Amino acid sequence: MSEYGIVTRNDGPRFWVDVAGEEFPCVLRGRLKKEQLRESSFLAVGDRVEVERLPEGGGGAGSDRAAGAITARAPRRTELSRPTSFRGQVHVMAANVDQMVHVQAAAQPAFQLRLAYRFLATARRGGMEGLVVVNKCDLQPEAVIQSWIDPLVAGGVPVVLTSAVDGRGLDELRRLLTGRISVLAGKSGVGKSSLVNALYPEWQARTTGVSLWNNKGRHTTTSSRLYPLPGGGYLADTPGIRELALFDDDQEAVSGVFNEIEEAAASCRFRDCTHSHEPGCAVKAAVARGDISQDRYDSFLLLTKTT
Numbered sequence: 001m002s003e004y005g006i007v008t009r010n011d012g013p014r015f016w017v018d019v020a021g022e023e024f025p026c027v028l029r030g031r032l033k034k035e036q037l038r039e040s041s042f043l044a045v046g047d048r049v050e051v052e053r054l055p056e057g058g059g060g061a062g063s064d065r066a067a068g069a070i071t072a073r074a075p076r077r078t079e080l081s082r083p084t085s086f087r088g089q090v091h092v093m094a095a096n097v098d099q100m101v102h103v104q105a106a107a108q109p110a111f112q113l114r115l116a117y118r119f120l121a122t123a124r125r126g127g128m129e130g131l132v133v134v135n136k137c138d139l140q141p142e143a144v145i146q147s148w149i150d151p152l153v154a155g156g157v158p159v160v161l162t163s164a165v166d167g168r169g170l171d172e173l174r175r176l177l178t179g180r181i182s183v184l185a186g187k188s189g190v191g192k193s194s195l196v197n198a199l200y201p202e203w204q205a206r207t208t209g210v211s212l213w214n215n216k217g218r219h220t221t222t223s224s225r226l227y228p229l230p231g232g233g234y235l236a237d238t239p240g241i242r243e244l245a246l247f248d249d250d251q252e253a254v255s256g257v258f259n260e261i262e263e264a265a266a267s268c269r270f271r272d273c274t275h276s277h278e279p280g281c282a283v284k285a286a287v288a289r290g291d292i293s294q295d296r297y298d299s300f301l302l303l304t305k306t307t
């Protein structure tokens with residue numbers, strides 16, 4: 001009898017699959033094993049798979065014993081990947097991620113709007129939703145934080161203001177994570193580990209010794225893992241995501257994030273208009289009319305500035 005589940009981690013030849021809340025190790029069925037050999041990221045965490053339970057002790061000897069066999073993989077909705085040095089292949093860090101959660105701090109380190117836009121663009125290019133979390137809101141007056149995030153909110157980006165210290169915003173963030181596959185990313189020190197611990201205190205209790213998400217020195221880890229959320233959905237821990245989101249190409253990053261500006265730009269007199277000083281600029285005209293908000297326009301200029 002076939003069952004359906006989601007791959008949560010990989011060690012060696014085995015893939016752990018979560019079937020209705022139960023995680024167990026599986027091996028690949030013959031044909032899929034060949035696929036995996038041909039393409040190293042044929043299976044990744046987040047993949048939806050069909051599994052068949054193996055009879056007790058049927059998967060092999062000793063500690064490598066598998067409890068199931070993966071017989072099929074569903075097409076992916078999204079792929080979070082990075083290039084590898086091997087034959088130009090890409091490494092899929094996680095499949096079917098619904099949203100990328102960009103964490104920044106209100107202070108220590110300072111908030112950077114530009115970084116948020118770059119991150120959102122990375123998410124959008126990968127077909128994922130983008131969510132911005134401003135943590136450490138206990139360190140800054142909320143009116144100040146609000147003024148920083150106004151352009152994001154005006155652009156329809158969901159933003160949550162949190163503090164792992166005083167607990168604000170945690171219920172809202174938990175709600176936005178529930179039922180979906182999310183990946184958290186942001187600079188070191190913004191409070192990602194603290195947030196996860198505050199959001200899901202039950203995880204700390206369960207993992208004795210190794211503290212989940214206490215990811216100092218995690219750079220050496222290469223494998224991703226999905227953590228099932230108490231209310232459904234998963235949080236993905238994907239080493240390498242930081243680099244992917246933070247060192248992205250600038251110019252390309254703009255595309256897709258400023259849809260209303262791109263639309264207006266189609267009517268600019270010059271095809272290579274930068275919308276900063278040129279005559280006949282339809283974008284500036286739209287800003288003057290109030291069709292495009294001044295905040296969004298300022299953000300756009302900030303992000304496209306070449307110097």
Ligand SMILES: Nc1nc2c(ncn2[C@@H]2O[C@H](COP(=O)(O)OP(=O)(O)OP(=O)(O)O)[C@@H](O)[C@H]2O)c(=O)[nH]1
Nearest residue numbers: 136163164165187188189190191192193194215216
């Ligand atoms: N005031 C305040 N401090 C916080 C908050 N969240 C985290 N911190 C502190 O910020 C520091 C960094 O927090 P971490 O959770 O380790 O940050 P991280 O993003 O996981 O950092 P890396 O693991 O290095 O990527 C710690 O000293 C935390 O105690 C918050 O909401 N308010």
Ligand SMILES: [Mg+2]
Nearest residue numbers: 193213214215
């Ligand atoms: Mg951490």
Ligand SMILES: [Zn+2]
Nearest residue numbers: 268273275281
């Ligand atoms: Zn223009």
